[in-house]
Amino acid sequence: MGRPEPRVDGRLKVTGNARYASDFPVANPAHACLVTSAIAKGRIVSFDLDDARAVPGVLDILTHETVGNEVHEPKFFGSGGTASTIHRPLSSAQISHAGQIVAIVVADTYEAAREAAYRVRVTYEEEDAATTLDSDGVETLPATKVRKEHKNPRVGDAAAALRAAPVTIDAVYETPTQHHNAIELYATTCVWSGEQLTVYEPSQFVHALKHAMAEQLGIDAEDVRVISPYVGGAFGSKAAVTPRTALVAIAARRLNRPVKLVATRAQGFTIATYRAETRHRVRLGAQRDGKLTAYVHEGWEATSRLDDYLVGGTETTAHIYDVPNVSTRVNVVRTDRATPGFMRSPPEVPYVFALETALDELAEALDMDPIELRRINDTRNDPITGAPYTSRSLMACYDEASRAFGWRRRNLPPGSMRDGDWLVGWGCATAVYPTFMGAATARVRLARNGATRVEIAAHDLGTGAYTAIAQTAAERLGLPVAAVEVLLGDSALPAAPVAGGSNTTASCCNVVAKACDGIRRRLVRAAMRADRGPLRGRKPSSVNFVDRHIAGEDGAKVSLADAFDMLGAPMIEEYAHWLPHGMEPDALKKLHLGSAALTGGAMEDRIAAAFGAELVELRVNVYTGELRVPRIVGAFAAGRIVNPRTAHSQYVGGMIWGIASALHEQTELDRRVARYVNTDLAEYLIPVNADVPDVQAILVSEEDRLVNPLGIKGLGELANVGTAAALGNALYHATGRRIRKLPLRIEDVL
Amino acid sequence: MRYEAPTTAKEAVRLMAGKAGMARVLAGGTDLLVQIRTDRIAPDLIVDIKRIAGMRSIMTKSGGFRIGAAVSGAELGEHKALRRAWPGVVEAANLIGSIQIQSRATMGGNLCNASPAADSVPALVAAGATAVIVGPRGRRSLPVEDVAVAPGRTSLKKGEIVEAIVLPKRAPRSGDAYLRFIPRSEMDIAVVGAGVSLTLDRNGVCTAARVALGAVAERVILVPDAAKALIGSTVDQAALERLAAAASAACRPIDDKRGTKKFRIKVAGVLARRAARTALARAQGK
Incomplete structure (x- = not known):
């Protein structure tokens, strides 16, 4: 820690081998394209979908007439939920902002989906919209x-x-x-396998997305997995769950086929925050x-x-x-x-x-x-x-x-x-x-040969989290950074907070260090209790992990491999959770439910x-x-x-x-x-x-x-x-x- | 939408003239494809001119240059003789977009897209360039300033295509320059553009000049009063001040997010003066 290590994922990124959400290959995907509202306020009077349906390869067109109540009301993150809005996508004819999703077209190819989306005709009844702070019709209320x-x-x-x-x-x-305008566009791929849903989506909070999908689709959270190992820029825009994800999941469920959506740059201005x-x-x-x-x-x-x-x-x-x-x-x-x-x-x-x-x-x-x-x-x-x-x-x-x-x-x-x-x-x-800091959990596994694996559902938005976490584990365990493999961005991993409020390094490095300390304790204890061995009988606080060894202040040392042999195990896995100062005691429970509770500041x-x-x-x-x-x-x-x-x-x-x-x-x-x-x-x-x-x-x-x-x-x-x-x-x-x-x-x- | 890529100008004209509905010429596509993708236009026919040999080359012609309508900005930039004779024109064309855009974008397209803010057009107008237009009734030439009539509209008739742009033979002791103003340092649409071309006699007196401005009216404008301010002078400070005043006076701009009317009027004078200084230095062989 403290050294200017090059990014551990640098080579993957510059060679194009880092897999972003829409890069994941899925079998036989259908492609989705959004149709968004041309008006800011009013209602949809009717759709004319004949031209769109006539495009060869079109599989399905979802509108409020076909989706209705299928998406349950999301809970707004500002009220302790996970969603960017309480808006239920495609639930009614009501339009509450320009660029709101009004239909989603699914086809065999991206080209067919896009062509058909262009051919969707929507008739609106438009009302006057209030645009900004001093427009007529706005409502000003004190935050309290x-x-x-x-x-x-x-x-x-x-x-x-x-x-x-x-x-x-x-x-x-x-x-x-x-607008954030991250280079990576808002992409979502949903794959159902029976009752189980896998979502590939760039995310700043995979556990929140997992629970949001469970709530919005009325399924068990344990049946949802969110995979987002690399994120091509987020800046806050991929933290709260947006309406598109549930729609892609529904489209995939209806077709019984994976559905992939990559929204356009222009749509990104209105379908997210x-x-x-x-x-x-x-x-x-x-x-x-x-x-x-x-x-x-x-x-x-x-x-x-x-x-x-x-x-x-x-x-x-x-x-x-x-x-x-x-x-x-x-x-x-x-x-x-x-x-x-x-x-x-x-x-x-x-x-x-x-x-x-x-x-x-x-x-x-x-x-x-x-x-x-x-x-x-x-x-x-x-x-x-x-x-x-x-x-x-x-x-x-x-x-x-x-x-x-x-x-x-x-x-x-x-x-x-x-x-x-x-x-x-x-x-x-x-x-x-x-x-800011959040409650976090992590699992660290150290093998006899020094190979280390850190598992934590944190997120690297291009900021260097992989590297910082690897450095932390490497330092605690006395290993080179290259010996540490870090897995992030997967809701199957131990829960970590939202990548927001700049809390990731503080929260995740502390919990990973804590898990490493658990491993250290077990190895140190084994080395000290061993009948023979240079560290026999020492105080745990008097040794450190340096250069693949447990070393005493006087230079006496035991190699990691020997310590493992003294312990009689080929590897150690430690799970740890960490609560920052000032955090409410139920924070871990909330974290596991995808809540973005952070503490800190004043x-x-x-x-x-x-x-x-x-x-x-x-x-x-x-x-x-x-x-x-x-x-x-x-x-x-x-x-x-x-x-x-x-x-x-x-x-x-x-x-x-x-x-x-x-x-x-x-x-x-x-x-x-x-x-x-x-x-x-x-x-x-x-x-x-x-x-x-x-x-x-x-x-x-x-x-x-x-x-x-x-x-x-x-x-x-x-x-x-x-x-x-x-x-x-x-x-x-x-x-x-x-x-x-x-x-x-x-x-x-x- | 139908796509055709003929190999002769004659065939291209036949296609353009024959089709009912909207037909568009595709050269680099850096404007056309964007307009299609953003739903601004929906052509029924697209005629790609990049396979027409005569539209892909730069030829020297009685001391001047004939630049095919599908020659890219990058190709212009690599043409040494053209750069020597008309540095202002080449600089203007090379200001458009990024390196990637440069390898696609053409001056012919820049001209026919008819944007008042087109970067290469004021330089071409200042240079006294003509457009060679091929159509159902044969070929005709038109001064470049008469091609665009309003934003997005040209004076071309049904079936007509700009085949080439002709730059005249350069007189000795001549120079040209183009400058544009944008809020950031690169890669943006001109808030104001100014092109100046001038010729000096042996005593350093300006004998001929043309001044054109972009992004200050519904199309690129030629400003004869600004040219008059230079002709007969040694392009001294007083002449430059008169030039700037004439340039500002000729502007009839709009307010938009890139700049206000007032700003455009003021800066048109500043840029015309600066471009004239550069053109003068080039005419003097500096």
Whole structure:
């Protein structure tokens, strides 16, 4: 652990041998194609399927007229369930969002299915749809009303503190709709063997998908197996169970033949989740020396009519700085759109953008360096509860990032740095991500020759989980990484949490280490009790596993093979479960039922989070307003780093995503009809390589003895937090113009 | 939908002229296939011109070039003499899409797709290129700026196909350039495009110029007033300012998600000026 091991699955991936969901060969598959709604609100009056049925090779066309009540109502994950929505697919003529699945065509070939899907004619009765936050017909409700357990963080008397503050900021910020657009499309293959169903689907939570299928199809969970060893990008979109899976399963059951669906890129914009647009009003009060006295944050988030998805980012932002008076409030705005869902750092991306931009405005009002402002308000304790941070290295991150960036050469006044035709701006912002952990189980088997197999139904979304878990087992058992085989992404393996909230490394490495420790104990005991042998009579705590040996501090050692012989067994298999601090005792039971319960962040007795500092240079062309980002430096501290190479890759990728969020990414809404316009990668802009010339990630060392036994904090969702604020702040520094709405657009600069 | 791949222009014209309903020419397919797949069009007939030998070659013709309508961007980029004579045209064509797209996409297709934001078209218009059109009544030539009439619409008649694009013989001391503006650094549709071609006399005075703009009107436009600003000058700062002002004045753009009207008008002037500077340097042999 701690070494920059190359990915253990790297060769498989670059040679095309890693099997993604739709790569699994199944016998004689039929192919499915979706037909999605052309309207956002209303009902289906009729179908004309004659043309579609006439296509040679068409086997079946499922609509609400034929499926009806076959799918049981899913339970929304926001209410403790597993599904992205309570919508029951193909259960009625009702349309609640554009792009809703209205039919599924199954044929012998993909081509026939697609052709027939094109020929399905649907007649609708359309009603006016409410598209977004300020559209007519939306319903705005406080989060406390739609979610009983929701609590708006607050402390002190923020209103009074604001009134008394000599310096105040009061501004409104907005973030756009975004879609994950993982390269791997939403694919599902369902295979029935008698009563048993196997689902091949890219998943961030195979145990949830297993139980969801059992519930939605009315079958025994033990008859469902979900296989998803590799995932080609997910970013939250493959965590909750979407309506398509049950439909593919039903189609396969009706035909008694495997059915394979790979939805199109455009359909991916409406059959799964997305990041909804948000609006924020932030008010800050401070003394002239920069000490914050008040923080008031109200947020509005778009959701659907059916489900109240909530990101509620003040649950993160209220805990970052030392502010004695905090008042927050979050609202959901129900629109006629699909239900949004997790997208990388769901609460932090929009809410931290608002807070970190407001802080920059405050620094400007105070005529103060923005990093100094953050230093003045740094804290070791949760300002809401007073509980201590398990560890916190925010200012160390700023210090290291500043040094690497050359921040002290920054001129304070906006518009004062120029290079030829380019206005130069330097901006900064804090990155933060709460540390989450979940109950986890794992099985580890060690053979006499050192061959190790780790089984855990965790998920590698391209993040490096295979490698981190292999490194953990290798270190605990004193073996090379190559001796460890890791099996993930299969619901037949011991249950592990959702790959969400960046908890996988912390949860899974801790449980795997625990299982390895069980193996160690048995071998050590055997070695110590053996009649002869160099470790006879030693204390278990005095030995370690190194280089295929059990070694004492004085150099006395027993080889693994000898220890096995002393034990009299050819292999040992250990099963372990692990409950993180603060987890409710029934968490294991919930985990086995596919519940995504996580603990962490701001707890009663402590608060755990990873921090970072991002410093950026933005250049604005005087003549064209072109915005370019020649360099970005991020320094991050996230406890113990299991693999600096994959961590570095996550940070760099996160910052690039942050640049995308700031300058490019936005799902365009046709506000008249509640539809998305740019549903492909030609029109949904993300940066190309030329847009991200110099991205530097610094790993700041941090030791955390409290957060969990291995001291690991999640970091996958850390680095794309704050980037957009840093860039907006740099734009202000370059031009003196404050843009409070993302993405930053060139015409806003002219 | 019927697909045909004739080997002669005559056969292609016969197919295009004979079919009732929608017929479309397929060259690289980088626009056509996307439009079909996204349900924007549903042709009854597709005529692939890539097997017609005369449409796949670049020929030198009385000092100029005849570029077959099915010649790919990659082939243009590899043609040294063409690159030397018309660097602006080749650069413009090579800006379209990625390397993969370059090996398929053609200038003929870019022209006939009739997008106001087509990258190669302003460069061709500035170059004074003509389109050779073959149809049921034989061949005719048309200035490139007269091919597109509106977004997605051309002046071609039923059965007509653009067979080649002809670039004229280059006068000594000439240069051309094309620039486009996009929000990110590569791979996007032009928010504004500007093509400039000019010729100098022995004293460095501009004797001929053409300026064309893309993405600022319903089609690519030739801007004679902008050219006039250069002719008779040494392409000095004052002439460039007049050029920029004339270019901005000629714009009649729309707002869309890539840029606003106001932005396009301003940047058209900036890009025309920058393209003129590059064209000037090339004319001066720099």
